[in-house]
Each structure stands twice: as structure tokens, then as C-alpha cells.
Amino acid sequence: MQIIRKTMKIRLTKKRQEILNVLKKHHGTLSAKAIHEQLLDIDLATVYRSLDLFVKEGLIAQVPLGGDETQYEYQVRPHHHAVCTDCSKVIHFEVPDKDIKKLLGLKDFDIEKIEMTVKGSCGH
Numbered sequence: 001m002q003i004i005r006k007t008m009k010i011r012l013t014k015k016r017q018e019i020l021n022v023l024k025k026h027h028g029t030l031s032a033k034a035i036h037e038q039l040l041d042i043d044l045a046t047v048y049r050s051l052d053l054f055v056k057e058g059l060i061a062q063v064p065l066g067g068d069e070t071q072y073e074y075q076v077r078p079h080h081h082a083v084c085t086d087c088s089k090v091i092h093f094e095v096p097d098k099d100i101k102k103l104l105g106l107k108d109f110d111i112e113k114i115e116m117t118v119k120g121s122c123g124h
């Protein structure tokens, strides 16, 4: 997978840096509310606004897990997710984009991004 390193256009204020650090340390997905719980001095609206900005800048990913709360994740490498519908456990897995593209066989379509969320049961 080609990794494009973008130059950061946004100014990382202290608050934004703190929000980003919570996600970096977590190694998984978090909702805005869960981040806010760790940073109570930063109001929830600011957390939401910062997360939106980070997603637009490609610093973090908005992960479509299908729950009530939008999930955000700092991804060292882009990857996909499998969610257990019984216990909500999330498994993070990688599949090369080229393999998925081959399988999809979409002609005359320029794929920019592939996000996969697989649902099932982990059996525990």
C-alpha cells in the first residue's frame, strides 16, 4: 500500500494535541465522548470539531463500525475491522488494497479508499 505523507496544514493547539495523543495512545477506536471523558477540561463540542478536522486532514480515520457513536482511530497503517455483534469486540486486520480491487473487478472506477467492516461473532 502506498502511504502518502501529507504536510500538516492545521495548527496543533495544545487542546488538539491532547486529543490526538489520547487517540495515539489508545491503539484502537474511541468515540468523541470517550475522548472527552479523559479530557474533561476540553468541552465535547471542541472534541467533535477537532476530530472532524483531523479526519479531513487525514491524521485519523473515522471508522464505520455501525454502533451508536461514531468511532475514531489513529492508524499507524490503514486497515479494516471485524466487529462481534455479541460482545462488540473489534478485530483490526489488513488486506492489501490490490487484492480487494482485484476481487471487486470494478471497471472504469477510480478507487480512492476502501473501508471494510465485517460483522459476525467471535464465539466467546
Ligand SMILES: [Zn+2]
Binding pocket: 028, 029, 073, 079, 080, 081, 092
Ligand atoms: Zn483499527
